Amino acid sequence: MTEQDIANYLQTNPEFFERQADLLAAVRLISPHSRRTVSLQERQAEMLREKIRMLEGRLIEMIRHGSDNLALSDRMLCWARDLFLTQDADALPEAIAESIQLQFAVPQVAIRVWDVNPDFAGASFAQGVSEDARLLANSLREPFCGVNSGFEATGWLAHPSQAISLALLPLRSLEAGSNGPAFGMLVLASPDAQRYTSTMGTDFLSRIAEVASAALTPLR
Structure with a gap:
């Protein structure tokens, strides 16, 4: 049995974690940030926080690009206005x-x-x-x-x-x-x-x- 076999089994049998609830609490992982041992739930929370930070960064970048584009559009309109006048x-x-x-x-x-x-x-x-x-x-x-x-x-x-x-x-x-x-x-x-x-x-x-x-x- 390979790691992929195990992963496929867990994906197709989510009730496994219901039957083995104590196993989830017992699993310990190494945090890539603090290098300390954390629980599975804490590691999941870290992953979610990291994903949220990435999404926030992309949102800020989109807002900045939107503001830049709006400023350029305003300048273009002012320039066109000057030509009309x-x-x-x-x-x-x-x-x-x-x-x-x-x-x-x-x-x-x-x-x-x-x-x-x-x-x-x-x-x-x-x-x-x-x-x-x-x-x-x-x-x-x-x-x-x-x-x-x-x-x-x-x-x-x-x-x-x-x-x-x-x-x-x-x-x-x-x-x-x-x-x-x-x-x-x-x-x-x-x-x-x-x-x-x-x-x-x-x-x-x-x-x-x-x-x-x-x-x-x-x-x-």
Whole structure:
């Protein structure tokens, strides 16, 4: 007879413990916490307390994630509100960048838009974009996050030397989808190398890019 045979027997014959009630009281186990000998009931209580602590930890983590998500949603709504309140089309790019910097505490933000209506071709946000920068934006199917390895787009920032980690958000027509040509790019930069990493999720950044792309429609 093996240990598994015994375990199977006890599982299928719970009345065994009713017939051998004294056995339960006599069983002594070693507590993994205090290394002292405890009764079966006390060991079961320890296991339950440990399971409760694990569940409490998971609940606290879920609450924290929920609070973080709620805070992000509130910031996103405030940012979208700022865009709705921007009346002049040529002020939209600057409003997008400034509000992102304010609402999401991003140290540096820059934006460039190309292929704009001739009325906006002379604006600062439509200047200083090389063909290489456009090709880079076109190649990004989702936001890029990682260390700054000398991207030309950092030159759009007020302090390029302080851009250690970056998030590059391509701006596209929503009708064209991720495979369509980009008409602009947002640059989010931080002196913290861990702010934007290659392993972080980009879903939220993608939503920011979508909202910004939609807001910039009057420029095209």
